[in-house]
Amino acid sequence: MDLILSYDFLFHFIKGHETDSVLHLISAIFYVPQQRFWSGSGIKKNKEMVEHLLRCGVISSKKVAEVMDTIDRALFVPDGAPPYDDSPMQIGYNATISAPHMHATCLELMENYLKPGMHVLDVGSGTGYLTACFAVMVGPQGRAVGVEHIRNWLNLQQGWPEFAPYDAIHVGAAAPEIPPALIEQLKPGGRLVIPVGNIFQDLNVLDKNMDGTLTVQSEISVRYVPLTSREAQLRGC
Secondary structure, three states: OOOOOOOOHHHHHHHHHHHHHHOOOOOOOOOOOOOOOOOOOOOOOHHHHHHHHHHHHHOOOHHHHHHHOOOOOHHHOOOOOOOOOOOOOOEEEEEEEOOHHHHHHHHHHHHHHOOOOOOOEEEEEOOOOOHHHHHHHHHOOEEEEOOOOOOOOOOOOOOOOHHHHEEEEEEEEOOOOHHHHHHHHEEEEEEEEEEEEEOEEEEEEEEEEOOOOEEEEEEEEEEEEEEOOOOHHHHHH
């Protein structure tokens, strides 16, 4: 099923550097950050990018650094694009892949919910970069599910209930409010990271407590592309 980015598939394509395969997973979804921690093309290697994020204080977790070092961002951007610039990049279909510092931020927020054996849903998986990182973190006994709607008629706000509940859910586009279906698919004790808002947006972290109650906090102000329909995305709306 081409909606599911399994650990085995991701491991295979990362090992084989099957760049064309990953570009076919393009979708609607990665956010547009408001600032850069560096610009230009001075950074030429993935390892240098990770080291720079560590020096800037964006990454504090050893595990996040290891995962981002393992998953080469160059495999997930179009040919000819400078893969290690701290900038979002167009990937087609009016979508972007987010800047490295935003990827790192989300991984840091979700690290404790991406332990080996856990299940994670990536709503709006784009070229699959974060889904690949999630897959490495949860390991072969876990499950990383990435969904997109360019090649499939999906309502992304409905998530992917087939493999619910999830320990962690990441959403890569801004919704006016947190979709109830995603809250329903989140396991008690789990965490949802999602940008919320229209013109003004915040990266919200929702924790579902063991008794089912919810705790929501705003981490940072962000600027994401909207979580919209397939038709609207293709029109550039």
